[in-house]
Amino acid sequence: xxxxxxxxxxxxxxxxxxxxxxxxxxxxxxxxxxxxxxxxxxxxxxxxxxxxxxxxxxxxxxxxxxxxxxxxxxxxxxxxxxxxxxxxxx
Amino acid sequence: xxxxxxxxxxxxxxxxxxxxxxxxxxxxxxxxxxxxxxxxxxxxxxxxxxxxxxxxxxxxxxxxxxxxxxxxxxxxxxxxxxxxxxxxxxxxxxxxxxxxxxxxxxxxxxxxxxxxxxxxxxxxxxxxxxxxxxxxxxxxxxxxxxxxxxxxxxxxxxxxxxxxxxxxxxxxxxxxxxxxxxxxxxxxxxxxxxxxxxxxxxxxxxxxxxxxxxxxxxxx
Numbered sequence: 001x002x003x004x005x006x007x008x009x010x011x012x013x014x015x016x017x018x019x020x021x022x023x024x025x026x027x028x029x030x031x032x033x034x035x036x037x038x039x040x041x042x043x044x045x046x047x048x049x050x051x052x053x054x055x056x057x058x059x060x061x062x063x064x065x066x067x068x069x070x071x072x073x074x075x076x077x078x079x080x081x082x083x084x085x086x087x088x089x090x
Numbered sequence: 091x092x093x094x095x096x097x098x099x100x101x102x103x104x105x106x107x108x109x110x111x112x113x114x115x116x117x118x119x120x121x122x123x124x125x126x127x128x129x130x131x132x133x134x135x136x137x138x139x140x141x142x143x144x145x146x147x148x149x150x151x152x153x154x155x156x157x158x159x160x161x162x163x164x165x166x167x168x169x170x171x172x173x174x175x176x177x178x179x180x181x182x183x184x185x186x187x188x189x190x191x192x193x194x195x196x197x198x199x200x201x202x203x204x205x206x207x208x209x210x211x212x213x214x215x216x217x218x219x220x221x222x223x224x225x226x227x228x229x230x231x232x233x234x235x236x237x238x239x240x241x242x243x244x245x246x247x248x249x250x251x252x253x254x255x256x257x258x259x260x261x262x263x264x265x266x267x268x269x270x271x272x273x274x275x276x277x278x279x280x281x282x283x284x285x286x287x288x289x290x291x292x293x294x295x296x297x298x299x300x301x302x303x304x305x306x307x308x309x310x
Contacts, residue, residue, distance in 0.1 A: 007306045009257055010233075013292070014299040016285040023263075023274035028166070031179055035171035056285075057278060059186070059263035066129055066182045071175045082120060085127035089134065089145050 012056055026053045026060045034068050038075055100173040104164060118160065121174055123153035125181035129189070136189035152188050156181035190262040199269050202261045203251060229305055233297055240291035241284075249284045252277060 021029075029050050036043035044051040054061045073079040080088075095103065095114075103114035126149045130137070137145050159180045167176050194202070222230070241250060252270075255261040256277075266277055292302065 003306075007303075010306060011303060013285050013288045014303065016282065016289045018286070020278075020282050023278050027179065027183065031171035031176040032168075034175055056282075057263070059274065063179065063182050063186055066132075066186075067175065067179050070125055070128055070178055070182070071172070074174065079124065080128065082124050082127060085124060085131050086146060088131045089127070089149075090142055 015052070015055060017052060020056065021049045021053050023053075023057060023060055026050060026057065027063075030054075030060070030064050030067060034064070034071050037068060038071050095173070097167075097169055097173040101164065101167065104161065115157070115161075118177060119153060119157050121177060122156040122160070122181040123149060125178045126152045126156065126185045129182055129185035133189045136193040138193075140192065148188055148192075149185075152184045153181060156184050159184070187264045190264050191268065194261065194265045202255050202259060202265070202269065226305060232295075233292065233302055233305065236291050236295055236297070237288060240288050244287045244291065245284055249280050249287075252280045253284050256281065 029047065033043045033047050033050050036046055054064055070079065095117075100114065100118075103110050104118065105111070106114070130145060130149055134145075137148075140148070156177075160177045163180070167173065241253065245253065252266060255266050256263065263274055263277060266272075267274055270277070
């Protein structure tokens with residue numbers, strides 16, 4: 001576990017760019033990124049700066065992953081109802 | 091289930107008045123509550139000290155806060171995604187902050203900043219890979235020594251502090267933001283600058299990316 005963490009961190013160090021977008025810019029752009037992804041487009045190729053930020057920033061990545069999951073659910077018509085979600089919390 | 095609206099209909103209805111606007115706001119609030127509950131239901135471990143009613147109340151509060159944020163930012167919506175995807179991100183952002191705050195609320199800043207005179211470096215040094223040839227092992231040691239040197243010599247106190255909290259102690263970004271009274275952008279910039287210095291330090295000593303990653307990837 002520790003070894004993987006160190007390795008991942010090392011990779012993050014090497015993937016560092018001179019210019020990287022901020023968390024605020026990421027927040028503005030991430031819904032478009034998710035839209036491209038759920039439309040079957042290559043979002044990472046079209047928005048490399050955003051992809052780079054998501055690879056480096058755990059907080060923004062957590063939000064992105066949740067947004068992607070929720071959008072996919074909705075697009076497939078399978079989003080859980082509020083009542084189902086309430087019931088799942090105990 | 092909320093009625094389906096196009097992006098244009100969402101904007102028009104939310105900017106309308108009377109019953110049309112009320113219905114749109116009510117539907118939007120339901121969407122945001124659903125996003126919040128969805129996030130909470132997948133991060134229940136963050137709410138260990140709370141009972142069900144308290145968690146549900148937090149979800150209601152979060153959805154309300156997200157609703158206000160969405161309505162205040164309507165003019166920022168550029169139509170490059172579904173309106174609902176755009177709106178969800180406000181709820182998820184608030185839900186994430188709420189959950190992380192709950193999980194870390196009883197941990198002191200000292201504990202979050204714990205570094206114990208070199209524990210950070212011990213973390214790296216203890217992480218010896220088994221079964222490596224002596225020269226590879228020596229090179230791994232060199233990489234770690236360079237990292238240690240850059241952290242101690244080239245980083246500012248603040249960069250080092252934030253690096254130890256987030257990389258070593260895995261404290262979430264929003265908790266660091268809250269404890270240090272900074273914002274995400276400032277914290278991210280600190281880490282970005284630290285990474286640039288570390289990358290520069292490694293490259294200046296001849297450790298390029300492929301070689302170095304291979305050195306640490308040759309293990310099981």
